[in-house]
């Protein structure tokens with residue numbers, strides 16, 4: 001078994017995209033883009049890509065013969081930015097910490113991550129702290145654009161050429177807007193588990209920026225009635241923007257605290273939140289969580305106190321979810337973290353606290369079972385999905401689903 005910490009410190013070896021079924025995706029655009037990149041990298045090899053379902057595209061690494069060669073001037077970026085580079089992203093201006101004085105636009109540079117957050121912004125000399133080489137790129141901004149004009153810089157500072165992970169640098173802009181969405185595989189699976197169908201009333205309780213909401217709208221062919229809530233007003237605006245961009249017209253988004261989304265004084269779902277009890281056929285609770293499943297994690301600053309805090313809001317949200325769910329309805333609970341307390345522990349707590357809830361298989365079951373000795377019985381463990389490096393004979397997992405981010409999905413129904 002691969003050690004969890006080691007697994008979390010490395011990026012997945014695949015990039016996944018959700019493909020919008022409401023729009024037309026042209027494989028030639030990706031092929032053409034990769035061919036152009038292969039010329040820049042002086043290789044005739046191309047990365048493989050394939051669909052695992054009509055809405056899920058997998059892009060593999062550049063073949064091993066494509067080498068990442070260092071030896072250029074060093075640019076230091078913060079750890080978050082370095083993690084993004086390892087996943088195939090460009091370097092955005094706010095992430096740059098240090099750069100030599102004599103760099104030229106268009107020059108090839110080596111990108112290093114500041115592993116302990118020690119680099120002073122604007123550093124001119126060689127950084128001597130703990131650093132990790134994450135890839136090479138081409139400089140698109142100079143020191144004066146980044147550090148010297150007193151305003152927060154924006155835009156791409158370095159176009160990543162090749163990360164050491166050898167993941168292709170491909171983003172959504174290779175297609176017309178709204179066709180492709182970079183999305184982690186378990187998040188896509190989460191949409192498949194909820195399985196939005198035409199005419200269903202669906203509540204997405206923690207929806208921003210709307211990546212799962214839009215997936216649900218698309219899979220229902222814009223025929224479901226979806227309400228998307230997020231407590232932060234700017235974030236709920238983002239849901240609306242993303243729905244427009246992706247051609248999703250069956251979503252109403254509101255800024256609202258979902259812990260308060262059920263009220264006995266309300267009598268209609270169509271007027272927006274709060275809602276009467278027993279209103280929704282399906283509820284997605286993609287809960288705020290400690291996010292410890294994100295990969296790679298290069299410098300996590302989470303304190304034990306912060307870690308402890310998530311379960312309180314998760315419990316409040318779960319209570320509201322149970323209230324607004326119809327009898328016989330389906331509730332999907334998910335997190336992008338690996339802690340037992342926020343995952344199997346929440347399932348155990350919910351089953352004890354709400355006798356009306358019954359755990360049902362979170363199908364399609366593509367991730368592994370719940371953790372051993374986590375408070376769940378084997379019969380319960382096989383009904384949930386945990387995306388992690390553990391190998392458990394209770395359910396073997398295809399390699400692609402074992403090499404994504406850490407994630408958890410459980411599904412309940414309400415019996416009375």
Ligand SMILES: C[S@@+](CC[C@H](N)C(=O)[O-])C[C@H]1O[C@@H](n2cnc3c(N)ncnc32)[C@H](O)[C@@H]1O
Pocket residue numbers: 187205206207208209210211212213229230231232235256257258259286287288289313
């Ligand atoms: C894991 S993210 C959701 C990601 C989203 N489901 C997606 O796939 O794009 C959790 C979200 O919950 C929101 N949130 C936190 N507490 C909330 C509350 N009490 N009510 C509604 N939203 C909340 C946060 O603002 C954050 O956007």
